[in-house]
Amino acid sequence: MSAASPDRPRVVAHVAVSLDGATTGFAADVAAFHELATTWREDVTLTGADTILAQEEALAAAPQPGPRPDGPLLAVVDSRARVRRWTALRDAGHWSGVLAVSSAQTPGLVDEVSLLVHPVLAGTASDRRWFGTQPPATALALQDVRQLAGDLVWLRYRPAP
Numbered sequence: 229m230s231a232a233s234p235d236r237p238r239v240v241a242h243v244a245v246s247l248d249g250a251t252t253g254f255a256a257d258v259a260a261f262h263e264l265a266t267t268w269r270e271d272v273t274l275t276g277a278d279t280i281l282a283q284e285e286a287l288a289a290a291p292q293p294g295p296r297p298d299g300p301l302l303a304v305v306d307s308r309a310r311v312r313r314w315t316a317l318r319d320a321g322h323w324s325g326v327l328a329v330s331s332a333q334t335p336g337l338v339d340e341v342s343l344l345v346h347p348v349l350a351g352t353a354s355d356r357r358w359f360g361t362q363p364p365a366t367a368l369a370l371q372d373v374r375q376l377a378g379d380l381v382w383l384r385y386r387p388a389p
Contacts, residue, residue, distance in 0.1 A: 237271030239303075242342040243279055246350040251278040253350030258286040260380055261344050262322055270300050273323065274338060277306040284313055293321040302326045340386050341368060347379040 242265050244256040261283070265273060280287075295318050302323040304311055307330045311317075317326045367388035374382045 236337070237301075238269075238339050239272045239274050239337050240268060240270040240340045240342055241274045241338045242344070243275065244282070244344045244346065246346050246348045248349050248351065250350030251276060252282055254346055254348045256282050256346060257344070257378060257380060258283050260376060260378070262320075264342065264344060264382060265322060268340075268342075270340075272301045272303050274303045274305065274329075277304055277308070277310050280304050280306075280311050280313075280317065287313055287316050287320060290316075290320060292316065292319040294319050295324050296321055297324060299324040303329050305329045305331075307331060336366065338387075340371070340384060343383045343385075345381040345383060347381075 242261070243251060244258075244261050245251055246254045256279075261279075299321075300323055302317060302325070304317075304326065306328045309328070309330070311328065314326055314328075317323070368385035369388040370383070371386050372382070372384040376382055
């Protein structure tokens with residue numbers, strides 16, 4: 229992970245996870261997830277396909293006000309091309325546009341890791357972890373911790389100096 233510079237946009241990885249780091253196998257609080265995403269002024273929100281796929285049903289039923297002109301770009305790491313509701317994502321009213329990212333390995337372009345931790349253990353219900361098959365080797369520094377309604381916890385980290 230690297231710090232933002234004038235040469236590139238500020239990128240936040242915002243992920244809904246269980247206590248054991250899973251991104252699937254539990255019911256994520258979609259409303260809280262999107263509400264938190266509007267609290268910072270990033271240029272790009274980076275998220276994984278599993279996070280988006282877990283929200284597809286809720287997204288299909290949600291209002292579609294259209295792109296938010298002053299909103300960030302949503303970049304979805306979807307190397308296996310599983311996300312299908314790109315228009316619904318764009319029109320959800322949170323982002324100015326959407327972009328699919330495909331690579332063998334996610335490059336270290338993240339300025340902040342935002343985890344919305346749900347009070348559940350997904351256990352064997354999920355083999356998907358927000359950090360992939362191995363935890364990241366990058367040292368992180370805690371920036372903020374907030375307890376939210378429904379016993380959710382919002383953790384925010386930046387790369388350690």
